[in-house]
Amino acid sequence: MGELLVVIGVVVVVVAVIGIVLKMRKERASSAPGPRRDPLAPDQPVHGFGPRNLGPGAIVAYGGIDYVVRGTISLRQGSFVWWEHLLDGGDGAQWLGVEEDEGQLELTWWVTRKGLGVGPQAEVVVDDRVHREDESGEAEYSCEGTTGLPERGRMRYRDYQTGDGSALLSFEDWDGAGWEVSTGRPISPGEMTVYPAPPAPGVPGYTA
Known part of the structure; x- marks a missing residue:
């Protein structure tokens, strides 16, 4: 026993x-x-939109075109933070501006414009429309992904808009390299769908 x-x-x-x-x-x-998954795979969920859903590798579906986020620039001016997401797809250099202002999400679709022959002043005429200065300042920036900029630096900006706010104009100077010109328009979150890029193995997810 x-x-x-x-x-x-x-x-x-x-x-x-x-x-x-x-x-x-x-x-x-x-x-x-x-492992990384294709954000556009049929079995992948569609996430809600927000600035923290975006980062290099994310897909932005807008106007019948799927754009890939190649790089993200985070900008800080005092306590205010906003983001510029550089997009690959469609025609020309395009980027998506994302801001959170008093709990409201503000989105802007931008296209880089070269050869316009204009500079920042009180009023600027582009595409036969008068743009008046809205705000200006300086900000510190940091980069993730492919942006063509150093990892960190400082930039100046002067932003303009038409009287009805439907057309926007931006001058940006990155680290004293000279003004770059972009034209843009406000858009709403409902006009696009964002498919965030899953993090790579061992790498934390994007947190802007």
């Missing part, structure tokens, strides 16, 4: 050890980051 109890005790211990090992393996597997 004593030998039988010993055998039963050993079996119980072995079963318990196996259960603990299997549980530990399951926990490791569930906590390990998965």
